[in-house]
Amino acid sequence: MSIHDLKPRYTIREATIKDCDLINSLAWEAFPATYQAILTPEQIEYMMHWMYDEANLLRQMTEEGHVYFIIYVEDEPAGYVSVRPEDAGVFHLEKIYVLPDFQGCHCGSALFRHAVAYVRRICPEARAIELNVNRQNPALGFYRRMGMRIDREGDFDIGNGFYMNDYIMRLEL
DSSP: OOGGGSOOOEEEEEOOGGGHHHHHHHHHHHHHHHHTTTSOHHHHHHHHHHHHSHHHHHHHHHTSOOEEEEEEETTEEEEEEEEEEEETTEEEEEEEEEOGGGTTTTHHHHHHHHHHHHHHHHOTTOOEEEEEEETTOTTHHHHHHTTOEEEEEEEEEEETTEEEEEEEEEEEO
8 A cells, every 4th residue: 555545644834944954855855856857967966956955945044035844744754845925925936846755645736735825824915926847847737737827937047057947837816
């Protein structure tokens, strides 16, 4: 019997700076698996350090306004999401990843709904949530099912000769 055969019990909690190591560990499992067919191993390695080194996670949480949430399935960490204020009334869903073993268990939709509820709770006047998603990412269908639409696209130089080739998707609140 697998986790997919059960109706899993989810819990989602807000991460603290003490969770930087856990988020880093989850990211090293989820991020490369997500992008192995889209990005080169060199770009994955570069992006992992750029986004997920513990010092960078700490800076995101303490200086840049990122709030992380970790989802647990039967007390096992299964994924994470982060959200931050971007402009007046607009928040940015920075990261949403589920470990490969938990994909298909609705962890992603639970994290997404939790992030939306969080934004509505802390900022009732919020107008929208946006996110960047690689134009080749199969998660595009997931985001559409969650009510997002492609608003625009961009190619973002992230350094070291690498680019993020993204759609910017938007959910009107």
